[in-house]
Amino acid sequence: MNPFLNRRDFNQYTALGGAAALSAGLPFGLSAGIQGVGSASSLLAEEHAKVSFPMGKAEHCVMIWLGGGAGQIDTWDPKVKGDPKANKAGSYYGKIQTAIPGVEVCEHLSRCAPIMDRFTLFRTVHHDVIDEHAAATNRMHTGRPVSETVIYPSVGSVIAHQRGAAGDGVPAYVLIGYPSTTRGPGFLGSKGNYVYLTDTESGPQGFQPASVIRQERQARRNELLKKVRQLNTTEEKQALLKNYESMIDEAQRLAGPQFMRIFDLKSESADLRNEYGGEFGQRCLLTRRLLQSGVRFVEVSHNLNFLNGTGWDVHNDGIVQQHRLIQELDQALAALVLDLERNKLLDKTLIVVSTEFGRPAKFDGGGGRGHHGKCFSVACAGGGIKTGVAIGETDDLAMNIVTRPVSVPDLHATMYAVCGVNPREELYAGERPVPITDGGTPVLELFS
Structure with a gap:
């Protein structure tokens, strides 16, 4: 095929x-x-x-990535409470009412619950990847299976490529987390690439030569590079060099004080910094500052340092401290939504809380949970679309879809449409046309 x-x-x-x-x-x-x-x-x-779809007017998109597989039944789609010791399937925690009538969430999402009218819950996202974290992560970022013939771009790279930065002197795409091909531009090249950082203490490193590289040494390097360019005359090698030069130009453009000033979180009030919480909260506060500066797409990785020992991959006793993850997410996410709202940015920004797959209702032999890809939740907020709704219904243990399935291409098509990108437009891997999504259709009821 x-x-x-x-x-x-x-x-x-x-x-x-x-x-x-x-x-x-x-x-x-x-x-x-x-x-x-x-x-x-x-x-x-x-x-x-x-094919024409309604186009949204969001100027920015934020993906909060819960690496490891956040269980829908313990977060956004709680059911009857289970008991791992008695081998009774169900939620690990109690559930609470939200601002959406009839919609409940985990008790540890207590800050998000009263502002859930700013949210849209997708409870029936699904794919066919079960036991491979890397493959599932790739699917949720690119919308396609791993291919032997092409490296597909991530959703962040597509939006960056299609829309560019929303302001001057900033990149279109910032990744707050570890770099990965899965998050990258694939065949789109440097125009869809990201700037990344792994902490909020300082801005990205490597935009300027190290202090030990003096001007004369840099000049010799430039002269050597010039000779290398002259030797590489094939079209393929010239394309690689052009990509490289584009990245160097971008780095030099961002090396000035205007962009680096964004990372000075101490310029924010102590009360606001405390409202966001710890390290992950500070990443979310930095995200708001990046959006204000004109960054188009930001991905924020949650829990790089495994707050509970295992992150969201809660096999065996890793589930015992899972509530700490949920509480940390709850505080930072609620603060980000309200902060964007105060700054009149919420309707212009789509927030997507995503993960590679969900978790089954049954507990494993160690009391934790395995992997479950055929029915899980993705929470969104803002974006100028219809909020205060839950899309799709699941069965009594959040294991199977009852109504309104949402495929990964459909989820991505919705994200693209909200951000003013046609999800059926074709991009090109060399001379070969590649539709932006694999036949995805936006969830149209959110645009009415």
Whole structure:
């Protein structure tokens, strides 16, 4: 199968041009010149061009990443309380009412619960990756399975590439966490890349030469680089050099005091810093400052240092201190929502609290939980769309979808549409067209 076509498009492609291509002894994709058949890729492009979706007006997007797999039944979709000692399936914690009538969340989300009218809960997100964290993380960032032929861009990179920065002197995409190909631009190249940092004590490192590199030494390096450019004359090597030079130019552009000033969190009041909480809260406060400066997309990794010993990957006794993670998320997330609202940025900013998969209702032999990808929750806030709603229903143990499934491509299509990006537009990996989503459709009821 052509890796750039989803199943629906592949079936249509086969019906329109595949048979004729095979009868002519040609592989798919070489059927464009066959008389009377036409180009399957152009037909698909025409089909995509006819599809129109409502476009939102959000200027920014924030993804809060709960690495390890946050259990829906212990956070956004609680059910009857279980008991690991008695091997009774269910939630680990009690549940509380929210500002959305009939919608409950975990008792440790007590700060978010009263402001849930600013939120949209997607309770029926699903994919088919179960036991591989890296593959599931890639799926939730790129919307596609890992491919042997192309590295797909992340949702952050696509938005950065399509929209660019919303202000001068700042990057379009900042990652507060460890760098990863999964978060990167894939075939989009440097224009969709991120600037990253792993703490809030200082700005990104490496934008300027080290102090030991004196001007004469830097000049020699530049001269050597010039000679390397002259030696690499092939189109492929020139493209790599152009990408490299683009990154160097961007680093030099950001090296000045304007961008670095954003990282001075001490310029904020002590009360506000305390409202956000500890290290993760300070990352979220920094996120607000980045958005105000014009950064288009920010991903914030939660709990880099495993507050409870295991992070969100709560097998065995890792679940015992899971409430500390939930409380830390609750404090920082609620503070970010209210802070953006006070600064009149909430309707302009889509917040997405995502994870690689959920957790089953049953407890494992050690009292914790395994992995569950076919039904889990993603919480959103702001964005100028319909809030105060929960999309989809799950069964009595949050294990199966009852109504309104939301695929990962659908979730990404919704994010793109909210941010004014057409989810069916085609990007190009070299000369090959790649739709931004794998056939995803936005959750249209949020735009009414």
